[in-house]
Amino acid sequence: MTLAFIGIGNVGFSLANNLEKNGYEIIVAHNDIKSETVKGALSKNPNFKVDSIQNAIDKADIVFLATPFSANESILKLLDFKGKILVDCTNPVGPGISHGLKSTISGAEKVQELAPSAKVIKAFTIYGFENFKNSEYPNYNVKPVMLVAGNDSTSKSKLKPLVNDLGFQMKDTGNLDQALHLEHMTLLWVKMVRRDGHRPNFVWGYLER
Numbered sequence: 001m002t003l004a005f006i007g008i009g010n011v012g013f014s015l016a017n018n019l020e021k022n023g024y025e026i027i028v029a030h031n032d033i034k035s036e037t038v039k040g041a042l043s044k045n046p047n048f049k050v051d052s053i054q055n056a057i058d059k060a061d062i063v064f065l066a067t068p069f070s071a072n073e074s075i076l077k078l079l080d081f082k083g084k085i086l087v088d089c090t091n092p093v094g095p096g097i098s099h100g101l102k103s104t105i106s107g108a109e110k111v112q113e114l115a116p117s118a119k120v121i122k123a124f125t126i127y128g129f130e131n132f133k134n135s136e137y138p139n140y141n142v143k144p145v146m147l148v149a150g151n152d153s154t155s156k157s158k159l160k161p162l163v164n165d166l167g168f169q170m171k172d173t174g175n176l177d178q179a180l181h182l183e184h185m186t187l188l189w190v191k192m193v194r195r196d197g198h199r200p201n202f203v204w205g206y207l208e209r
Contacts, residue, residue, distance in 0.1 A: 005027070008037055009066065012066030020047055062087060063087065079117075089123065090107055099184065108122040108179035126204060135166060148170060149179045
């Protein structure tokens with residue numbers, strides 16, 4: 001399976017690197033293949049391929065969006081996803097680690113508005129990149145949960161094997177409007193770690209009786 005990554009910073013690289021180790025073909029989607037970001041990613045994993053954003057989308061089975069949220073509009077409005085899955089890993093963060101859209105709508109719903117030709121799934125946002133780099137918690141008999149949201153159930157089922165390969169238990173929370181609550185979980189994690197000094201090596205679990 002071929003995966004394209006729009007954005008290859010801490011979150012994007014951590015996900016792409018582990019997925020490449022699991023046998024997926026990774027395309028770094030960037031319109032400046034000589035950018036420092038691309039060079040940095042290739043220096044850490046030379047198995048990545050690089051292509052322009054639209055070409056990468058055309059070649060990919062699933063596309064990941066891992067850019068700063070503020071860049072989404074300028075990037076997405078130029079692209080045609082042709083009905084492909086777009087995994088939204090971005091978070092709208094405002095002043096004081098608040099919700100950047102004032103909780104009136106989720107960032108993922110805005111992504112869907114900006115990319116109407118995509119099937120958007122919110123995923124890989126409830127933790128910092130540290131847990132995408134290493135998801136192992138060997139002292140427990142459950143995997144960390146990865147909560148996802150999206151309007152298309154078939155697309156979510158296609159994402160599940162990737163979530164499993166990354167070491168998470170996937171839990172479908174419902175339609176894309178649920179992404180607002182996932183984004184608030186991200187803000188909770190970020191405030192605990194980035195603001196209040198909590199160690200980043202903690203995750204949420206899903207226990208069902």
